Amino acid sequence: MATTPRTAVPTLIGSVQRALRLLEAVGSHTDGAPAKQLAREAGLPLPTAYHLLRTLTHEGYLRRERGVFVIGPAAERLAGGGAVQNRRATLVDSLTHWRDALGVPVYFAVYRQGEIELVAVSDTPAAPAVEEWADFRETGHAHALGQCLLSQLDAASREDHLDRYPVRPLTRHSVRDRGILLRRLAAAERMQPIVEQQEYALGTVCAAIPITAGSSAAAMAISGPSSEEERLRSAVETLRSEVGALLGSLAFSISI
Structure with missing residues (x-):
């Protein structure tokens, strides 16, 4: 039987932490912000930020409008x-x-x-x-x-x-x-x-x-x-x- 690598849980927790930092960064901008700015503010490499931003947008936590990311309906429901x-x-x-x-x-x-x-x-x-x-x-x-x-x-x-x-x-x-x-x-x-x-x-x-x-x-x-x-x-x-x-x-x- 295959087993889950020991690094899976820490990796998952790290991904959640990075996603939350991105959400906080987006939330600090009333009119939204572009991916490069959000990556810089969250302290993330741009490819990682792009991947997480796409995931958060797909799940409804963010919306992309005119090239910037803003808080989405799923995050608003949480609030x-x-x-x-x-x-x-x-x-x-x-x-x-x-x-x-x-x-x-x-x-x-x-x-x-x-x-x-x-x-x-x-x-x-x-x-x-x-x-x-x-x-x-x-x-x-x-x-x-x-x-x-x-x-x-x-x-x-x-x-x-x-x-x-x-x-x-x-x-x-x-x-x-x-x-x-x-x-x-x-x-x-x-x-x-x-x-x-x-x-x-x-x-x-x-x-x-x-x-x-x-x-x-x-x-x-x-x-x-x-x-x-x-x-x-x-x-x-x-x-x-x-x-x-x-x-x-x-x-x-x-x-x-």
Whole structure:
């Protein structure tokens, strides 16, 4: 059986390092640069630079335009992934701040492409998040986050969601049918908290506030034991009063 030469791995690592140096060199020029300049800046022999530039262009990491090389779509996607991670970190930092300030679990969710999506949760062992014992996406009618998101939709989108995910009681406190839920959602006041008491999980109360960013629907929520309902209502009012300061860090998080 043939074996891989011992020099293969170091050679491969060296090729990757040289390719990265070329990418860095291209990235330092807004309008691109020719191969000879890039080879010089990356400290590479011109034939090596040509070979790597052709490979990077073929793979989409670079583009050649009017004799110069510029960053390609594959490299832009990599940079975009880093931006998403930065946005998520900013979001988590915001949730953590309010978790510590209020002493309760904090949630952030969006309504995207017809689905309820729980984007991030921040909790502690002393104040744990509600256990997702029934799929949050399918039970939006029964928890404050879902009700808050559904209240922000237009009538047609709301009806479409409930056609796909029919109202069904999860506990003895849950909303019983679609008509009751629709009347409740229609009565929800703009920017006012929505509170559900043991509708999703017995012994738990949850309160959510809408986060408005253009045409997108998003919501923040907190939860706690049902015995601490008054404290939770006070906490969500504090959160609502400060939501303006949060919009900068949360609005762009809708695109995560």
